[in-house]
Amino acid sequence: MKIKQNFHIHSQRSCDSACAKILDIIAEMEEFGIEEYGLTDHIHTAYNLPDIVSARRDYLASRPPANFHFGVEVSCVDQRECDRVAAGDYTAWGDEPVYGFRDMTDYTGQMAIGITPDEIRELGIEYVVGGVHWPLTVSEDRDALIRNYFEQQLFLVRHPSVNVLAHPWDSLAHAVGNWYKYRDREHIDLTAFRFIPKEYNDALAQALLEEGKAAEVNLAVIGGAIPEIREYLLKLFAGWKQKGVRFTIGDDLHNAHFSKELFERAEQWLAEWGFTENDFVLPFQQNLK
């Protein structure tokens, strides 16, 4: 099993700590023998759309080779967050709403992404990976949070602009407990994944198949420090594979350089779980049904 694609890469234009330079990304992906790859900086709400404009400028200035693509990573947010950004309603926040409004208590339950089809077209965005990055509920109850994560993932899979479900169930461990209030403290529940109901995973597989969308094998997540989470996810993906779900691979680079070791370890794990190159598709390939 050779990894031939990498469709989840952050550059220094991403709103977070990501720091890779475009020319390094191109040089290293070529060196790794990656055949198709793409940039996916974060777009959370319209507030940080200028980051994507900057990423696009860097991308074009790099004279991108034909196998280097331009994508984005969207988050799931509450419609009220988009409305507040549109109305400029954040002066009292005291901080820039780069990540939306994470101390909100009045969630509408109406989910949204922070970019429109027109913006996707105008910015030359070839594909969109969508991932859950925080709870959209004030509940601190573990089961309620797991349900909220499930609903967000389902929303992303069903969203017409989203091509790939990024890092399934990632960050759930951080969500349990009051995510915002305790974000700087020890509250991480590394066992949260054990409580994910099988029905949720079956429903996600069903939605991926119906929508013809791919699920992402995220190397940063499976290569993380917790072997139980890797085992859980690889087993889950192997089960989805049996049902016909197809996948993309993304290493979710936030560092300045890629890790060859991570790619090699991931190739081994994927081979152990029965994956082959044929299980992976290009994210902009429409209609995988």
Ligand SMILES: [Zn+2]
């Ligand atoms: Zn993400």
Ligand SMILES: [Zn+2]
């Ligand atoms: Zn990412």
